[in-house]
Amino acid sequence: MDRQRRKILALGLAGMGVIGGAIACSPIAFLDRKNEPNNPPKKIVIPPMQLNDASQERIKSSGLDPIAALREFDYGKVSQENGRTVREFQLTAKTKTVKLNAATDFITWNVNDRVPGPTLRATAGDRVRIAFANQAGHSHSLHFHGEHAAAMDGVKPIRHGAATIYEFDALPYGVHLYHCHVEPVARHIGKGLYGMFIIDPPTPRPPADEIVLIMAGYDTNGDGRNEMYAFNGLPHFYMQQPIAVQQNQLLRLYVLNMIEFDPVATFHVHANMFQVYRTGRSMTPSEETDVITMGTAERHILELTYRFTGKYMFHPHQDAIAEAGCMGLFNVIT
Numbered sequence: 421m422d423r424q425r426r427k428i429l430a431l432g433l434a435g436m437g438v439i440g441g442a443i444a445c446s447p448i449a450f451l452d453r454k455n456e457p458n459n460p461p462k463k464i465v466i467p468p469m470q471l472n473d474a475s476q477e478r479i480k481s482s483g484l485d486p487i488a489a490l491r492e493f494d495y496g497k498v499s500q501e502n503g504r505t506v507r508e509f510q511l512t513a514k515t516k517t518v519k520l521n522a523a524t525d526f527i528t529w530n531v532n533d534r535v536p537g538p539t540l541r542a543t544a545g546d547r548v549r550i551a552f553a554n555q556a557g558h559s560h561s562l563h564f565h566g567e568h569a570a571a572m573d574g575v576k577p578i579r580h581g582a583a584t585i586y587e588f589d590a591l592p593y594g595v596h597l598y599h600c601h602v603e604p605v606a607r608h609i610g611k612g613l614y615g616m617f618i619i620d621p622p623t624p625r626p627p628a629d630e631i632v633l634i635m636a637g638y639d640t641n642g643d644g645r646n647e648m649y650a651f652n653g654l655p656h657f658y659m660q661q662p663i664a665v666q667q668n669q670l671l672r673l674y675v676l677n678m679i680e681f682d683p684v685a686t687f688h689v690h691a692n693m694f695q696v697y698r699t700g701r702s703m704t705p706s707e708e709t710d711v712i713t714m715g716t717a718e719r720h721i722l723e724l725t726y727r728f729t730g731k732y733m734f735h736p737h738q739d740a741i742a743e744a745g746c747m748g749l750f751n752v753i754t
Contacts, residue, residue: 467664475661489652513556528612537615542590563601595700628672655745662749676719697721
């Protein structure tokens with residue numbers, strides 16, 4: 421294991437000129453989901469997202485891609501060591517200026533040039549090995565929710581130009597998250613250093629169209645309050661480009677509240693009800709509702725099916741948060 425860790429850390433160090441320099445990594449290509457035990461069978465229909473011209477231009481000009489954040493899961497580089505599955509991920513903290521709207525530029529601290537960072541995915545019991553490099557100009561770290569040893573807790577700052585390895589077993593199954601834990605934590609998270617970490621149960625959940633929705637805020641003037649909000653990074657994007665979903669098909673939402681500076685946010689869907697699997701820690705729902713209250717870092721699996729076609733809103737029921745960018749539409753099609 422020590423040899424393997426040294427091998428990973430050695431990648432990309434050439435040319436840095438320092439011991440422990442940053443790993444030269446690029447975003448990982450997503451694995452073909454047919455290799456995953458939890459892959460939905462072909463009968464699950466994922467409607468294509470036909471981007472309108474305005475959406476294409478926003479993605480191009482903003483530097484953010486909310487479409488990729490919806491349904492892309494990073495399973496890592498998979499190998500077998502001593503009879504068990506090992507998943508290796510390469511994550512790099514970076515700095516990037518993004519355009520939130522035509523009038524607002526925002527300097528992000530991010531993971532792999534993405535806000536939110538890539539959604540990592542493993543199965544309970546897998547060995548997870550994360551090579552983290554810091555190229556963002558400030559000290560950063562990655563703290564993963566779940567169970568692991570203290571040495572892997574990600575609270576120690578990693579200086580700019582340095583790298584480290586986080587390694588632990590993927591436990592327990594459920595919906596988790598990762599984020600920078602360098603003080604002031606709210607500022608580091610608010611600038612984009614966060615992402616979702618899904619640990620699938622040993623027995624797969626029923627097939628469904630699986631969608632990630634991460635709520636977050638932007639303090640654009642540094643006053644400790646959010647002026648803008650978004651699902652998956654870009655304010656109002658899913659109002660401009662509704663999310664296509666299939667009529668009469670199970671929809672599984674992985675919803676995470678990463679809004680700093682606001683104590684709570686709700687999540688609400690129009691004209692429907694959803695089954696709630698709190699923190700994804702159960703195979704049976706705890707309740708059914710159409711609005712759920714979530715504190716910062718709280719996350720759930722929500723399952724629902726749309727019986728009727730048409731466009732249906734989803735948003736926090738704090739209307740000021742919704743109207744400032746955290747609002748979208750499901751476009752239910754046949």
